[in-house]
Structure formats: structure tokens, C-alpha cells
Amino acid sequence: MNRIATALADAISGWLTPGTPLIVGLCGAQASGKSTACAQLAAHFSGQGLRVGVLSLDDLYLGRTVRAGLAAEAHPLFATRGPPGTHDTAIGIATLDAVKAGHPVMLPRFDKRADEPLSSRDWPLLDGPCDLLLFEGWCVGAQPVPDDLLAQPVNALEREDDPDGIWRSHWNAHLAGETAELFARIDRLAYLRPPSFDVVHRWRCEQEHGYQAQDGAQRAAAAMTDEQVARFIAHYERLTRWIMHEMPGRADVTIQLDAARLPLSVAVRR
Numbered sequence: 001m002n003r004i005a006t007a008l009a010d011a012i013s014g015w016l017t018p019g020t021p022l023i024v025g026l027c028g029a030q031a032s033g034k035s036t037a038c039a040q041l042a043a044h045f046s047g048q049g050l051r052v053g054v055l056s057l058d059d060l061y062l063g064r065t066v067r068a069g070l071a072a073e074a075h076p077l078f079a080t081r082g083p084p085g086t087h088d089t090a091i092g093i094a095t096l097d098a099v100k101a102g103h104p105v106m107l108p109r110f111d112k113r114a115d116e117p118l119s120s121r122d123w124p125l126l127d128g129p130c131d132l133l134l135f136e137g138w139c140v141g142a143q144p145v146p147d148d149l150l151a152q153p154v155n156a157l158e159r160e161d162d163p164d165g166i167w168r169s170h171w172n173a174h175l176a177g178e179t180a181e182l183f184a185r186i187d188r189l190a191y192l193r194p195p196s197f198d199v200v201h202r203w204r205c206e207q208e209h210g211y212q213a214q215d216g217a218q219r220a221a222a223a224m225t226d227e228q229v230a231r232f233i234a235h236y237e238r239l240t241r242w243i244m245h246e247m248p249g250r251a252d253v254t255i256q257l258d259a260a261r262l263p264l265s266v267a268v269r270r
Contacts, residue, residue, distance in 0.1 A: 004033050004255060005040035007266045008190055011253045012041065012132070015188050016050075021099050021129060023185060026136040027247065028192030029240050030233060031203035033261050034136040037192075045132055053126035055095065057137025059108045060087040063116035075167040077157075081115070082235045083167075084139065085174040088117070089182045096185035102129030138236060141189040141251070144176040145242045154241065157234035168238060175239075191251040197241055199259050204229045 001009065016022055028034045035056070042052045061081045062070070070086070071079040078086060091108055098105035106123040150168055153159040162168055194200055211223045224232060248254040248267065256264045
């Protein structure tokens with residue numbers, strides 16, 4: 001396991017209780033290493049004989065057709081997946097409740113190339129009772145941004161496309177409502193804190209460059225340019241910055257990363 005996964009494994013080992021399903025939320029900015037850490041943790045704990053599942057917040061995205069309706073009804077920026085309000089929280093809640101109840105459950109999956117959820121026939125089965133579910137995502141466990149901080153735009157996207165704050169107020173209200181109900185199912189919260197928001201753009205660009213190099217012509221053609229990445233992550237900037245500020249004070253474990261995604265420190269809340 002890498003150093004992030006090793007630090008998380010130590011914490012999770014202390015949280016596990018035999019016979020009681022544990023849902024661990026893992027929050028981290030885009031391209032911070034969440035998926036890699038979860039894959040390594042799943043292999044580690046499965047190797048110990050535990051039943052382990054992995055669910056990404058990305059796998060709860062509403063498809064582009066549904067988001068187009070949301071964009072027409074609420075605000076055009078909701079056509080882009082990412083912020084609260086662009087996830088199927090009902091399916092997420094039902095999934096986590098089934099895990100809590102010890103039932104077998106199909107774990108939702110989303111096809112990012114098609115920008116639509118996969119058919120439920122293609123979802124993997126997590127046989128119950130589950131010992132550990134790792135629930136990862138860029139804003140997993142986030143709390144709403146205070147209203148007084150929403151007024152001033154944080155970037156060009158908000159200044160030009162959301163000058164009246166309708167979009168950001170809408171997703172913030174969703175974060176306080178249905179998305180909060182989803183996150184309330186989490187038992188323990190871990191946070192991978194980036195050194196700054198600026199480095200997130202570099203990380204995400206590196207991720208896209210990797211797609212271009214590894215996944216062949218079809219994926220390379222679909223990969224974003226650095227300029228497209230900048231606009232894409234602008235949708236995430238406000239909440240990412242707020243998470244960086246407020247989550248370390250309440251997360252069960254916070255791993256401070258450096259610019260190379262290596263842990264600088266591990267803080268465990270007692």
C-alpha cells in the first residue's frame with residue numbers, strides 16, 4: 001500500500017467492530033489519490049477476510065439527460081456534473097441503508113464516457129453482511145458554505161455565469177438538505193487535504209495527460225485540455241476551498257498532503 005492507504009488502514013483498523021458494518025467516508029480534492037487509496041484498502045482488508053465494498057460519489061451522478069432538465073429548471077451550470085444537486089441522493093441513501101442493515105446490495109456505477117449511469121444489471125454485488133464500505137468523493141461529508149460567504153464570486157465562472165449567485169445558492173441548499181441526509185449515513189470521515197486549491201488544477205491536468213497516454217485513441221480524444229480542466233474545476237472551487245477550511249476540525253482523520261500527494265502529517269481526532 002502507498003503511504004496514504006497505510007495511514008488510513010491504521011485508523012480504520014481501530015474503528016472496525018466485528019458484526020457491525022462500518023461506512024467510512026473519504027473526502028479529497030480531485031485527483032488527490034482517493035480512488036487509488038480505496039482500491040488498496042479494499043484489497044488489504046479483503047485479504048484479512050472482511051467483506052469490503054467501494055462506492056464513489058461519482059457513481060451517484062445524474063446522467064446528462066436528467067441534468068439537462070435540472071439546468072433548464074434551476075440554472076444552466078447544472079448541466080455539468082459535480083456539485084451537490086447533480087447526484088442521485090435517493091439511490092445513495094438506499095444503498096448505504098442496505099449496507100447498514102447487513103443486506104446484499106448492488107453498488108451503483110456511472111459511465112463517465114457516456115455521461116450516464118450504468119444499467120443496474122452491470123452494478124457489482126456487495127454480498128451482505130458487509131464489514132466495511134469505503135465511500136469516497138470530492139465533497140463527501142462536506143457541510144454547507146455559510147450564506148454570507150456566497151455573495152462574492154470566487155472565480156471567473158461564478159462572475160460570468162452565476163453573477164446573481166443562483167447556482168451556488170441552489171447547490172448549497174441541496175448540501176444542507178438531501179445531500180446532508182446521504183452524508184449522515186457515514187460513520188467515520190477521513191480527509192485528504194491538498195496544500196492549496198491551485199495544486200488541484202495541476203493534479204487534474206496530470207490525470208488527463210495520463211488518460212491520453214494510457215487509454216488509447218478513443219479516451220485520448222475525450223480527454224480535456226488544460227484550459228478545459230481549468231473551467232471544469234472552477235465548478236468545484238468554492239466548496240473545495242470551504243472544505244479545506246472547515247473539515248480538518250471535525251474529520252476523524254486528516255492527512256495533509258504535499259504537492260506530490262505525499263502525506264506530510266496525519267491528525268487523528270480523539
